[in-house]
Amino acid sequence: MTHRFKIRVYYEDTDLAGIVYYANYLRFIERARSEWVRGLGVDQVALKADEGVVFAVRRIEAEYLAPARFDDEVEVVTQVEAVTGARLVLNQDVMRAGQVLFSSIVTLVALNEQGAPVRLPANFRRNLH
Template sequence: MSSIAPFAWPVRVYWEDTDAGGVVYHASYLRFMERARSEWLRARGVDQSALREATGLAFMVRSMQLDFLRPALLDDELAVTVAVKEWRSASILFSQAIGRADGAELVRAQVRVACVDLNRKRPAPIPADLIPGLAP
């Protein structure tokens, strides 16, 4: 769908990200992916706080599908990628992956985020000019 190259955000694994064995706890991967999506928006000029203040809109995770392929470990240097797979009027489907610096793919994910009117708590159209070149 997107002509924009996949975006990558670096992450280092710290103690707080791991279980007692030094292996990344599964929920930590969700935080890594959330940060990467937020940085993807920021890199495209979208200030989520300003969007919320000006329009009452925010993005919320609607669904996720994750495949855990290999574990990440304490002190690993990771890259979290973000690519747009599908853009609908009120949601975006992202393809995300987490890999180590040595090229090993650790996690694959499909994440659908919905644009939500926070006052009504209902889906809302994504502003067409939010990210030029990506609207449906």
């Protein structure tokens, strides 16, 4: 399963050198994950309210390969690497015209309201296939 999310680079995303500030790639992939989850039919607000479950980033590995610049159109490509009971590993790349600019592996966990790990909700796991 591959999800694609397009983003335009705005002036506010760039640094003094006119390239995307490194931390903003994390914002880009976060937005893409939110849209991916929404596209799976999961309402994260309802999931928290009804089941007390939220998703949190446990780990991220990131590699910056080439800069994006003001007014570029980039695309975040999200793919599922692995799914376990309480953990989801995603590969998320930020690309421009087929070139990978930023590559990441993101590990997400499901947590309850006390911050303890819980199993990924069944309806969420079902939608991954």
